[in-house]
Amino acid sequence: MPELPVRAIQVLADAHPKPSHLYFQYGTAGFRTLGSTLDSVLFRVGILAGLRSKRLDGRTIGVMVTASHNPEQDNGVKLVDPRGEMLEASWEVHATALANAPSTDAFIEAVSALVQSARIDLSKPARVVYARDTRPSGPALISALEDGFKALGVEARDAGVTTTPILHYLVKAINTKGTNESYGDDSEDGYYTKLSASFKKLIAGKATPDTVVIDCANGVGAIAAKNLQAYLGTSIPLVLENTDTTSRGKLNDSCGADYVKTMQRLPPNLVDVMKPGQRACSLDGDADRLMYYYLDERGQFHMLDGDKIAALVAAFIVEQVKLAGLESEIKVGVVQTAYANGASTKYLEERLPVKCVSTGVKHLHHAAEHYSIGVYFEANGHGTVLFSPATQEILTKHEPSTPAQSTALNHLINLTQLINQTVGDALSDMLLVEVVLAHKSYSGVEWNSLYADLPNRLVKVVVGDRNAFKTEDAERRLVNPPGLQEKIHELVRRYEGGRSFVRPSGTEDVVRVYAEAVLRAQADELAFRVAGLVYDEAGGDPAKRPK
Numbered sequence: 001m002p003e004l005p006v007r008a009i010q011v012l013a014d015a016h017p018k019p020s021h022l023y024f025q026y027g028t029a030g031f032r033t034l035g036s037t038l039d040s041v042l043f044r045v046g047i048l049a050g051l052r053s054k055r056l057d058g059r060t061i062g063v064m065v066t067a068s069h070n071p072e073q074d075n076g077v078k079l080v081d082p083r084g085e086m087l088e089a090s091w092e093v094h095a096t097a098l099a100n101a102p103s104t105d106a107f108i109e110a111v112s113a114l115v116q117s118a119r120i121d122l123s124k125p126a127r128v129v130y131a132r133d134t135r136p137s138g139p140a141l142i143s144a145l146e147d148g149f150k151a152l153g154v155e156a157r158d159a160g161v162t163t164t165p166i167l168h169y170l171v172k173a174i175n176t177k178g179t180n181e182s183y184g185d186d187s188e189d190g191y192y193t194k195l196s197a198s199f200k201k202l203i204a205g206k207a208t209p210d211t212v213v214i215d216c217a218n219g220v221g222a223i224a225a226k227n228l229q230a231y232l233g234t235s236i237p238l239v240l241e242n243t244d245t246t247s248r249g250k251l252n253d254s255c256g257a258d259y260v261k262t263m264q265r266l267p268p269n270l271v272d273v274m275k276p277g278q279r280a281c282s283l284d285g286d287a288d289r290l291m292y293y294y295l296d297e298r299g300q301f302h303m304l305d306g307d308k309i310a311a312l313v314a315a316f317i318v319e320q321v322k323l324a325g326l327e328s329e330i331k332v333g334v335v336q337t338a339y340a341n342g343a344s345t346k347y348l349e350e351r352l353p354v355k356c357v358s359t360g361v362k363h364l365h366h367a368a369e370h371y372s373i374g375v376y377f378e379a380n381g382h383g384t385v386l387f388s389p390a391t392q393e394i395l396t397k398h399e400p401s402t403p404a405q406s407t408a409l410n411h412l413i414n415l416t417q418l419i420n421q422t423v424g425d426a427l428s429d430m431l432l433v434e435v436v437l438a439h440k441s442y443s444g445v446e447w448n449s450l451y452a453d454l455p456n457r458l459v460k461v462v463v464g465d466r467n468a469f470k471t472e473d474a475e476r477r478l479v480n481p482p483g484l485q486e487k488i489h490e491l492v493r494r495y496e497g498g499r500s501f502v503r504p505s506g507t508e509d510v511v512r513v514y515a516e517a518v519l520r521a522q523a524d525e526l527a528f529r530v531a532g533l534v535y536d537e538a539g540g541d542p543a544k545r546p547k
């Protein structure tokens, strides 16, 4: 039985010491904090990824180095399991334990303990594919990660600078290669070919979509969008904005999906670019989130967020399932989080089953797997559609009895190719939205009028210890600090259509407060009053109280 390469780990681990004063937590989207503090974490994740692969008989694990929508100085790392999904929850605990071992010796002990407890056969191969976004701290962190691979003897494939969804695609494509579940060629070319070919089939015979402006957040999405544009050719005119991936300080700065969603306004530099009625969308820093919007004739901004995307896409899929004559066999459902606008939940619940789960793609993804076709989107624009294996089989075997059924069946099959089912993918989702709009002959205006959003406000509160805030019921109720939920209830009752909840962020050191109400001023007031309660509870400085 081979032993752990203790000596190699020791030498290299000593070169990547853990900062003694920091605690790292594998949260909603992996480890995420200031890039300059993550060197030891990346080294250790290199080893952890190798062990995970050995545990899974040498299947390929993905490692993505990114901090997505966070500021440029942040960075992070997340692991991707063989089917292209987020790391299994039980291993998040191992990740946190390894990252926090205080010394090289303690780290080696933690690794040995993991090998024993998870019954890892060290004779198995370890295979990893890894990538990073465009952050300046990326190259140094990648080299720490590579030292981790070296220490354990991992066969590592460098996917270079690419988007999170492309890395997820590669992981699944590598692990399904040569099987009858093949997800596509395991290369970026395979990804672009799959998306563009299915898009072209889906819009064949429809009017060419109007020009779409894409705000690339000055991140890696700019590179991928440019590549995709070449594959799409003239099938859809795209104008790429915020594509500066090299100047310091530009990433996610006054642009990108998170800026648009939280500020509820256009990135300032698009003001002169967009024409009335024209559709535009924003990607985030690693291109897994998508936010659509347009300006009306009066120049007023209208946002089409993840909830609106879910409504548009779910209704279209339900319609195609019916047209294909598969209504009794294929059940479509939607998964949302507490951030979903109340109006969207009402709209969807009148049409199909809807489930609410905690924030974090992994929660939505798992819940969506329970439907034949599960549509999941977070309001922030992160989401996708999952077709269960049984559904995919029905689609390939079903024999349509009319030409109309045959057309709808082909649309559904092409959708399974267009949609990146491993994780939310801004570029794949953008093409999906454009397909549905082309089929329905909708502009942004018709899409937006599916339902009217309740005015809402999201506020961040900086507190001493966000872990003091604990929630239940899919984060809709606070159980700690004691008594605070009652005070929130008391406030909410005074607002017509009022709803508010408080939860600790898993990616930033803040507590988030969401509120909605029938009137804009009331939603704002409710959010700031609840934020005030949170701030007081956390013993914050009265001078910095949210107002």
Ligand code: G16
Pocket (backbone or CB within 6 Å): 028, 029, 067, 068, 069, 070, 284, 288, 289, 359, 360, 361, 362, 378, 380, 382, 504, 505, 506, 507, 508, 512
């Ligand atoms: C990540 C997660 C999302 C989550 C978001 C915000 O997104 O993948 O599921 O909604 O963080 O999480 P929190 O409110 O806990 O900070 P991304 O795009 O940053 O990877």
